[in-house]
Amino acid sequence: MRVELPENDQSGGVLPLEDAAATALALTELVEVRRDTPTRWRILPRRNRIGAVRVGELEVVVRPKAAFASVMFMLGYARDPGYLPWEVDGFVEDDLWSAVGETLARLAERGLMQGVLQGYVTRDDALGVLRGRVRAADQAARRPGALLPLEVTYDEYEPDIAENRILRAALNRMMLVPRLPRRVHSRLGHLSGRLDGVSPLVPGAPLPAWRRTRMNLRYQPALQLAEVVLRSVGLSSTVGGMPVASFVVDMATVFEDFATTALRESLFRLSPRGRTVAQHQAWADEGERVRIKPDIVHFAGRQPRIVFDAKYKLGSEDGGYPTSDVYQMHAYCTALGLRRGYLVYAGSRAEGAGASTHRILNTEIDVVQWPLDVRAVPAELLDQIDVLAIDAGQYP
Structure with missing residues (x-):
């Protein structure tokens, strides 16, 4: 049985479940599970969580605003700006397990094309x-x-180095996912076989450390995703022995990390001498008691020039967003001495919604609410980031 729910759905669904299956679902932290009747349970997506869980023959999928392939791109790009849009292009089916397995297989094949790294x-x-x-x-x-x-x-x-140990562990982890498409399973198995003799990771131990070098450059995109797989794909079983597989992602964190990395890269191309700081810590008051921490601040020398805050929120159907966000950005601009700040949102419910600017009364501060269409394919999403960076760079 397969159940699909949209992200942040408030109504959820009611399913007949055994107690062990209901407990296993709840432990994945993808959905909340509440007893509706003695034999039926209501499942509700947890806030901003997306992913898929398989418990025995049951599959619960919480779909994001974006396609699963785009989610995989944002996950990869946030950790490695060299992660390219076409790494996730061409998926035939929009299924999370297929997207994860297919992407891992593609990147591993590319990394191993010149042989196993030693x-x-x-x-x-x-x-x-x-x-x-x-x-x-x-x-x-x-x-x-x-x-x-x-x-x-x-x-x-x-070849028994950290890079190969991480990659092989991720390939083997994905192969254990129940009902993975046969073609994907076969490719993963072939790639794991090429790493035969590489020692397994110790269950529960921290992942071995590796560092970026010229020698492992071809491995790096695959390693970024492999670490995501090892940290996000859970495999276990219920008390009754039913296999459990889960892949759960906090989209608020993914969106914030992606926006930070993408803006940093785009701003660097526009202003190579500037620097972009994530989670910049400053003070809102002269006594330095009220701390502020905007998501992204771009500096020219020591002087802040642009401030952004990423919000994984949708605007209302009339194009509006929470007014509390405007208050927050007003405070950031005041404390940093800026006349313009950007609230970057993950889209809007309004048809054709675009950026809107709010001049704060009795000030010269503009707060810009800027929606990104996360449903766009990865290359177009990066283009949107470039347009935002160019707009922000026009103002002193």
């Missing part, structure tokens, strides 16, 4: 010959008076 791995071992350096303290503690074997530490050039 690197130096530090090994501790007991050997009959000297290799690397002797760990004198361990030699004395474990083999007092013995000449061989030697407790040594050496570097081995091999």
